[in-house]
Amino acid sequence: MLIGEVARRAGVSTRMLRHYDALGLVRPTGRTVGGYREYSEADIRRIFHVEGLRSLGMSLRQIGRALEDPAFTPAALVGDLVRRTEDRLKREQELLERLRTIDASAPSGWQGVLRVVELLHGLDSPRAARRQQAVLAPAEDVPLPAELLARAVLAEADPNVAGALRWALARAGSDGVASVAPAVRSADVAIRRRAILAIAELPGDEATALLADALGDADPDVRRHAALAAGRRGTAAATPVLVAMVVEGTNDVEAAEVLGTLARDPARAERILGAFAGEIAGHPADPAVRIRVAQALAELPGTTAHALLRQLAGDEDRAVALIASALAGVLEERPGR
Structure with a gap:
């Protein structure tokens, strides 16, 4: 079969067939009397093999080695092609994301x-x-x-x-x-x-x-960050998380300051005081909690926390009593009392 007919049947240009011949990749087994390339059925099958491997992204050099080397292992080559294709797709995906970002x-x-x-x-x-x-x-x-x-x-x-x-x-x-x-x-x-x-x-x-x-997230850090930010915006629902932060000693100073801001509303102040009173009663064996609560109470405006501080001033733990007493005295000296 002459080169023109082979090109038509195989879907490969005559120029590419000549290139395959020059590389020794697919050489026609015969020549006509006029010197034209003449391909046998085996030559055509080899052309289809070459085109099939090219469709996998193999170079002509790799194809030549694969077809000539009896010890060549397809699995290794295919694995390498998979990795290279994945890398190329990743780079192209990154480029696509960049273009989309610029377009957006x-x-x-x-x-x-x-x-x-x-x-x-x-x-x-x-x-x-x-x-x-x-x-x-x-x-x-x-x-x-x-x-x-x-x-x-x-x-x-x-x-x-x-x-x-x-x-x-x-x-x-x-x-x-x-x-x-x-x-x-x-x-x-x-x-x-x-x-x-x-x-x-x-x-x-x-x-x-x-x-x-x-505020209801399963992760305590998410809840704490949300409570500090929401409390600063006046969200009363942040109160339980903020009180818990004071009790646990996690960002307790920040939490106390935010609670002080929320307590400017009298109704919220009552709820905050009630929450702290419950924590005082609930931690009789932990003076560190009562000390933190006393310090947080001092952040509340006006006389809101005075009664609770006076209660803590009589605490059986001397450190708690001294700190609460001193803070109660500070509140009593505030202007406008």
């Missing part, structure tokens, strides 16, 4: 595109200082996409870089909350913690609602 930022000009590309490169750095620098670099009035910042802050383990990302996300506008919100329901507790820390710095009712929902 709706850049108005090349300056916007270059700023996002610069940020992407910086955030890929293994050096925390470089990642932080990329976030804090002058933006030149080019807004950064909230989706990109949210994805970065949810993956960032370094506290300094995470802080810079949260700052940038807060400046990104109303899209910030929507970009982070799904992560609050993540199965990965580390992601939920990062999400709550980010939401805590974002304004708006939607952020406040997410913080309130996180």
